[in-house]
Amino acid sequence: MKIVIPVLSLETGGTRFIYQIANEMVDKGHRVEIVIPENASVAWPLRAQLTRVKELAPDTIPPGDFILPNFYPTVFPAWESKKGRVVRLSLGYEPLWVADKTKALSSYLIDAPIVSLSEWHRQLIIKETGRNSTVIPGGVDTRFFCPHPKESLSSGRLKIAYILRSKEHGYTWKGTDDFWEACRRLTRIIPCFDVRIAAPEGANYPAPFPYEIVKASSDREMSLFYARADIFVSTSHFESFSMPPLEAMACGTAVITTDNGGNRDYAKSGENCLLVPPGDIQQLTGALAQLLTREAERKRIALAGLQFVRPWTWRQSADKLEALLLRLAHV
Template structure:
């Protein structure tokens, strides 16, 4: 099959879905072409063909068996091009958070099949549009995201890891203030822990506690960040899938995450992670205190999470995508 995926950019974050699926589909023998604007960032090591164009107009879309636009502005040129069958890949239900809500909603109402990335995400789209979708979940590359030696073994101080995405950069749903408040409360209960953060946009938060910024531009660096911490925390209010907790599990780190909807397909509270309600700072504080002071619980949570993550592969995701497209090709 020839697949064309028009994108605005391939920066960090949710575009990992595109990068991973594109590479896996290439490895499965399909032709994949990523089309994006001239100056767009490509942060991932793609094995697919990359074509740069002046703008993502209908004329700039190459012919294909299937065209998979993902973000709402890419849907309309793909649809208007009539260069191949459009399958609308949704990495998040945009009407919830973009300014152009009506245009974003319209991108779901064209007569094209829709791919969602979690059961919760599917329900969101169904409630918002009346249209069903096929769930193709994310995965984790466990050859990259794997355990390393914990930093605490040499420092004697346990480390909490966090990905800092601030409101100043538009990430109003990540709950960073909740994280810092919980850490401030935690320091009164269990003093003597360290905090390490990765700040993809270079955010420099005026936090109530000292913390270390870790630079992690490549997957191998991100994996080492996850693996060297003892506890990884995610505080998002909602996510379509939420990959960081799954990646941290694969790295053998105990995970505490909010119940953000998109992670329900892979989180099992008390087994492979601890789940807390979004914005429940008190419960987050108490669970972190419990994990900091109970090494057996922390280690067991990390070990179960690591084994669980092994089955969540990108090849499985690509297999599901291939099955869907082959079914569509027969109709």
């Protein structure tokens, strides 16, 4: 089948879902064409056809069996083009954070099937719009995301890894201030640890202690970022799915994450991670102290995460999308 995916950009973050699912669908024998504005960034290696247009508009959307818009501004030109069956791919429920909440909400009310990324995400869309959706979760490419030796084995200092998303770029829900405050409190009781940051937007932060920023712009570099750390921390207040904790598990690193909703399908507190309430700095500090001071517990959680993540493949995600589209094609 021919699948058209109009996108505003393919930069880092949630667009990984699009790039991975597009490549997997190509590998399964489908024709996939990604349509993108002429000056938009593409950070991922694509096997799908890439078509650049002056702007995403009904007349620039190519025909296909299915059109999968993923962000609310892409939904309307896809729907108005009438060039294929529209399936509304939701990478996150936009009315939670965008300025134009009315328009974002209306993109869920057109008569098109919806794809969500987790059960929490599905329930949120039902609550806010009254519309059901099909859950197709993300996955992990274990060819890249896999264990590597921990740097603490040679340095003697445990490392905490964190992805810093900039509030100035609109990432207001990532809980960055919670992370820094927890680390500040942690220095009072455990002085010997290092913090390593990946900053996709190039953000910097005047933290009250030294930290290291590393370049991690490829899957290989992200894998090393996760794997060389002893603990990975995610502090989002909400997420539709949340891939970084799953990727860190695949790299053999113990995970501490907030209960952000979208990770409930895979994050099992006390089993493959430690789960804390969003915004609860006291519990976050306690979880960090627990894993920094209890080596056996840290290694147990890391190993459980590594074993748990194995079935979470992008091929499984593509299989579910293919099944949905084939079912819709026969309706």
